[in-house]
Structures are given as C-alpha cells and as structure tokens.
Amino acid sequence: MAACEKKPIIILTGPTAVGKTALSIALAKAIDGEIISADSMQVYKQMDIGSAKITKDEMEGVPHHLVDVLDPQEGFDVCRFQSMAKEALAGIYERGRVPIVVGGTGFYIQALLYDIDFTETKEDTAYRRELSELARTKGNHALHEMLKQVDPESAEAIHENNVKRVIRALEFYQETGEKISAHNEQQRLHESPYQFCYFVLTDDRKTLYERIDERVDLMLEQGLVAEVQALKEQGCRADMVSMKGLGYKEILAYLDGQISLEEAVYIIKRDTRHFAKRQLTWFRRERDVIWLDRQAYQDEASILEAMLCILREQNIYMAK
Numbered sequence: 001m002a003a004c005e006k007k008p009i010i011i012l013t014g015p016t017a018v019g020k021t022a023l024s025i026a027l028a029k030a031i032d033g034e035i036i037s038a039d040s041m042q043v044y045k046q047m048d049i050g051s052a053k054i055t056k057d058e059m060e061g062v063p064h065h066l067v068d069v070l071d072p073q074e075g076f077d078v079c080r081f082q083s084m085a086k087e088a089l090a091g092i093y094e095r096g097r098v099p100i101v102v103g104g105t106g107f108y109i110q111a112l113l114y115d116i117d118f119t120e121t122k123e124d125t126a127y128r129r130e131l132s133e134l135a136r137t138k139g140n141h142a143l144h145e146m147l148k149q150v151d152p153e154s155a156e157a158i159h160e161n162n163v164k165r166v167i168r169a170l171e172f173y174q175e176t177g178e179k180i181s182a183h184n185e186q187q188r189l190h191e192s193p194y195q196f197c198y199f200v201l202t203d204d205r206k207t208l209y210e211r212i213d214e215r216v217d218l219m220l221e222q223g224l225v226a227e228v229q230a231l232k233e234q235g236c237r238a239d240m241v242s243m244k245g246l247g248y249k250e251i252l253a254y255l256d257g258q259i260s261l262e263e264a265v266y267i268i269k270r271d272t273r274h275f276a277k278r279q280l281t282w283f284r285r286e287r288d289v290i291w292l293d294r295q296a297y298q299d300e301a302s303i304l305e306a307m308l309c310i311l312r313e314q315n316i317y318m319a320k
Contacts, residue, residue, distance in 0.1 A: 049224045
C-alpha cells in the first residue's frame with residue numbers, strides 16, 4: 001500500500017503523570033481531531049479518581065472514545081481494545097477528522113498501530129487451568145519464575161501481577177515450542193497500515209516522580225478510598241481485571257484489612273514510579289518514535305507548535 005493511500009493516525013503517549021491529557025486536548029482542537037484512549041483503566045465506568053480519568057470539562061468539547069464505556073465487572077484486554085479502537089477509527093475517518101490515540105499502555109498502542117495478531121486463544125485449556133491454580137496456590141511470583149525459565153524476554157516485559165499475560169506466554173510456549181516474545185517481535189516488524197506520527201512526551205525523572213507522588217496525594221483527597229469502597233460494595237473483587245489497576249488493588253487490600261492505609265499509599269507511589277520507568281523502557285524499544293522532552297521547551301504552547309510543524313512536514317495534518 002502506498003504511503004499516500006494510508007489513513008492518518010497520531011499517537012501521543014508517555015509515562016503516567018507526564019501531562020498527556022492537556023496536550024492532547026490542545027492538539028485535537030488545533031487539528032480538528034478526535035481522541036481514542038489507550039488506557040486500560042479509563043475505559044471503565046465509576047473508576048474516575050484512581051484512573052485519573054479526564055472529566056467532561058477537561059475534554060473541552062473534543063470527542064473521546066473508549067472512555068467510560070465498560071462496567072467494572074467486564075474484562076478488557078489488548079484484543080478487545082484493538083477491536084473497539086478500530087471501530088472508533090472507522091467513525092472518525094467517516095467524519096473526515098484526524099484520530100489521536102492518547103494513553104500510556106504501549107502494548108495497546110503497538111497492537112493498533114501495527115495491526116498485530118497476538119494469537120489470543122479463547123479456549124479454556126487444561127494447561128491454562130493448571131497454571132491458574134498454580135498462581136492461586138503458589139503465588140504470581142512462582143508462575144512468573146516459570147516464564148523466566150522459558151522466555152526471559154517476555155518475563156522482563158510482563159509484570160508478575162499480570163497473570164493473564166504470563167499464562168498466555170506460557171501457553172504459547174507449551175503449544176508451539178516458541179517464545180511469544182519472538183512471535184510478537186516478528187509481528188512488530190510488519191509495516192503499519194497507517195500514516196502515523198508517534199509522539200512520546202517525557203520529562204526529567206525527578207520532576208516526573210514528584211508529579212506522580214502529588215497525583216496520588218490528590219487522588220486520596222478526592223476520595224479514592226470511597227470510590228474503591230463503592231466498587232467493592234457492588235461486587236468488584238481483587239481477581240477482576242478492573243481491580244488490578246494501580247491504586248485500586250492497593251486500596252482494596254487496605255479495605256480487606258490486609259495492609260494499612262499508610263502502606264497502601266506507599267505502595268501505590270512506589271509501584272507507579274516503577275510503572276513509569278517500565279513505560280519509558282517500552283517506548284525506547286519502539287520504532288519511529290518522536291521524543292518530546294519537556295525540558296527542551298519553554299511551555300505547552302511551544303511543544304504543541306513543534307508537534308504541528310512535524311505533522312505538517314509529514315503531510316499528516318495540513319493547515320486549513
């Protein structure tokens with residue numbers, strides 16, 4: 001497919017708390033764009049504080065997709081994201097507007113941008129049940145150690161608490177004798193079906209970590225504990241996908257009497273910093289990334305202007 005036949009798509013990503021939301025709104029207003037969220041938690045209803053979900057006022061009239069659309073009891077994974085995002089893309093193109101994919105879940109972005117087949121298997125195999133039972137009885141770490149033995153690259157990329165992906169990687173190895181990391185790497189070499197710009201917003205590590213700590217403190221002030229309590233009363237449990245998000249699983253552990261609130265807050269801040277570090281590691285491995293370091297710009301307006309200049313140069317956005 002020639003480049004001129006490809007439909008345009010803009011990616012704006014970066015580590016958590018780096019300030020993607022405000023910049024994405026400014027960009028969307030500048031180019032008449034619509035936003036598709038690539039966030040694994042903001043997709044859920046009633047999970048506003050812990051996911052730092054964008055508010056209606058913050059949207060400033062810019063259409064958003066994949067925000068506030070699933071019940072917390074529903075599952076959400078890369079395959080479902082890919083399907084929902086493609087549906088959103090079709091509507092945006094029909095309206096003659098530019099899609100902007102915004103969020104920090106690099107795995108989701110990669111799946112959409114390169115139309116990757118992650119070989120998702122729905123069949124509930126005996127081996128899958130065996131691995132699930134192993135995680136339940138011996139813990140996530142033991143399962144993760146199994147993966148480390150057969151596919152260290154996947155073990156490095158997948159957190160041990162992401163039991164579903166750990167199990168899938170082990171299943172893939174058991175079924176094929178090959179590493180799923182090698183399969184995914186091969187998939188990543190596919191040419192993207194889109195004409196794209198892949199922006200990664202970043203900042204000085206000290207500044208980023210301070211922003212993370214401040215955000216967690218603000219979440220507590222805004223009522224994170226009450227939000228998780230309400231979800232718990234509705235039947236949300238620790239084994240649900242929605243409750244595995246940072247902030248939710250720790251507060252749920254506090255409400256279940258497993259840890260103190262002080263411990264929960266400490267763990268949220270620590271693990272969010274670790275998460276931001278893993279996000280940056282992921283984006284450094286991606287192809288054709290354009291880095292936007294806040295330290296190199298005077299203000300938000302100068303970052304936006306730099307982005308618009310690049311988009312014009314690449315014929316993704318032409319000023320009307």
